[in-house]
Amino acid sequence: MNEFWIDAYRGFFKNRKILLGVTGSIAAFKAVDLVRILKKCGAEVKVILTESAEHFVTPLTLETLSENPVYQSLWGTPGSPMNHIELARWADLILVAPATANTLAEMAQGLGQSLLTTELLAAKAPVFIAPAMNPTMYAHPATQSNLSKLISYGYTLLSPVHGTAACGDEGVGRMMEPLDLLEHCAGAFCEKGKQKSLLINLGPTRSYLDPVRYFTNRSSGKMGSALAFAAVQAGYHVHVIAGPTQVPLPRLAQISRVSTTDEMAGAVLEAFPRCDLFFSTAAVLDIEFEHYSEQKIKKDRIDGAIPVSPTVDILKAVGEMKTKDQFILGFAAETENFIQNAKKKLKNKNCDAVFVNPVQEQGSGFEGDLNAGFLVTDSKIQEFKTQNKHELAFHLIQALELD
Ligand SMILES: Cc1cc2nc3c(=O)[nH]c(=O)nc-3n(C[C@H](O)[C@H](O)[C@H](O)COP(=O)(O)O)c2cc1C
Incomplete structure (x- = not known):
């Protein structure tokens, strides 16, 4: 990433409100970079961490970089009892990165057991999902069928790439790199309707x-x-x-x-x-x-x-x-x-x-x-x-x- 790249994408992300959902994958460390780059591009960023994600990345890190509180509980924060839909209403774009097999399954079933999945049910903004998992988990028919469902709901899949997983297995399951993810998300902020x-x-x-x-x-x-x-x-x-x-x-x-x-x-x-x-x-x-x-x-x-x-x-x-x-x-x-x-x-x-x-x-x-x-x-x-x-x-x- 260089300054020219940042300036190019500032045009797309400046003053945009991005809600980043981070789930319990080893790739959660990449969320730190995602927040950092989005902020450099002028976006306002709020982060929801699932309970599992907190084992991989600390709220303090994400809070410091996003300059916003990190949201974890469905049960509101004092003075803000409607947390479960407020963040969805606030967002111009929601990015779930990394998205675990478990969160994908919850989303596909329309469950709202965590703050993240509840917000997703209440979302009107475009939703981008970036799966990250072991290649066998990714290839599992349940995961593939959940992804097909999510695409049919209108979510954009940012497909994982081929590589070596943290466990040493090789195959498709590695989350796209942060810059690649953001280049795809930028599409949500293009003007629509021109045919030229x-x-x-x-x-x-x-x-x-x-x-x-x-x-x-x-x-x-x-x-x-x-x-x-x-x-x-x-x-x-x-x-x-x-x-x-x-x-x-x-x-x-x-x-x-x-x-x-x-x-x-x-x-x-x-x-x-x-x-x-x-x-x-x-x-x-x-x-x-x-x-x-x-x-x-x-x-x-x-x-x-x-x-x-x-x-x-x-x-x-x-x-x-x-x-x-x-x-x-x-x-x-x-x-x-x-x-x-x-x-x-x-x-x-x-x-x-x-x-x-x-x-x-x-x-x-x-x-x-x-x-x-x-x-x-x-x-x-x-x-x-x-x-x-x-x-x-x-x-x-x-x-x-x-x-
Ligand atoms: C060390 C470790 C690494 C994990 N990495 C992944 C992963 O990359 N992808 C995934 O789908 N699940 C992974 N899991 C399993 C999830 O953390 C687990 O399914 C959890 O319930 C997900 O919760 P969440 O979807 O609410 O964040 C991992 C678990 C452990 C202990």
């Missing part, structure tokens, strides 16, 4: 000289990634085509990975006819090596100029394919004549809007977490002052008025 699909390319491309050498550029893919996260949250069906980058990408998007400019061009031109919107944020190399050597070129043979030639212009090719119902936002990294260059790109590449960022100025451009620039259309020029790339992504999508 958005294609976005991001990151650099590479040109290979031989099996060990390539050249590329400084693009981190962060601006494109921030836009992809913001678009997922805004409810678009997002397809990301990413060049080689380590930047986090939204799990809820379709992701294609490419490396060279030709691969990027092939993937974009293939997907473009199916999209309503295309955001061209990738810093595609505009020159590439003319020849690729199958063998590593020896140092003493690399002397003088290595021939390079211009690459395919993906944005121009896409602009030529564009139908009247499609929308293209181009990105331009410039060092001078920002508006003039953006207007030129708007026309030459048949874009509907161009965002131009002054790459040499502090607080803008490649690699960093900040960006600034101008959104240029035929009729308007809007300036965006230096801000976090996630905030900028959110503001850009708003400013484009795409609905």
Whole structure:
């Protein structure tokens, strides 16, 4: 988890009320991390611990991290006799993680013998369940039949993964890692009802000289990634085509990975006819090596100029394919004549809007977490002052008025 990941998911979780149910599994220690990450993302968190869970993780730890009391008893706390439904009413989302075989069975039968299962019966918020148990327990027909029932009740199952259980058995039963769980839960906070699909390319491309050498550029893919996260949250069906980058990408998007400019061009031109919107944020190399050597070129043979030639212009090719119902936002990294260059790109590449960022100025451009620039259309020029790339992504999508 890094700050960029946190900022990306803050958009989904900020000020959301999350009720975390923790049950008596060895994986209960992961609840500590879940609370910590949710709080970093700006969520308000309350925790219910079952009686068994208290053997694995202390209320004090969860209380300290959540900055809220930890709830355990069905029988209320002084001054709050309606605990058994109040927490369910309070929550925007309920996550049961880890969920034991026993709690799953209680939930499937509609029992309300503990505070957690009673709250679940009273819940209107979306419920996500993350089972954690020994692989044989997970494969048991009773557990599987309980899970089928819970899915039929509308709960979302966050399936356990294959791995070695605490007891040493190998198989499916290990709870998903906290970051993975939260990436799935974020789906509950996407806007609903949009039918539009958005294609976005991001990151650099590479040109290979031989099996060990390539050249590329400084693009981190962060601006494109921030836009992809913001678009997922805004409810678009997002397809990301990413060049080689380590930047986090939204799990809820379709992701294609490419490396060279030709691969990027092939993937974009293939997907473009199916999209309503295309955001061209990738810093595609505009020159590439003319020849690729199958063998590593020896140092003493690399002397003088290595021939390079211009690459395919993906944005121009896409602009030529564009139908009247499609929308293209181009990105331009410039060092001078920002508006003039953006207007030129708007026309030459048949874009509907161009965002131009002054790459040499502090607080803008490649690699960093900040960006600034101008959104240029035929009729308007809007300036965006230096801000976090996630905030900028959110503001850009708003400013484009795409609905
Ligand atoms: C050391 C230990 C580890 C356990 N781990 C799990 C587990 O990972 N998953 C599970 O379903 N049950 C596990 N159990 C069994 C549950 O704790 C037991 O079924 C308990 O009744 C569950 O109560 P609860 O669902 O109310 O939390 C474990 C028990 C012990 C003693």
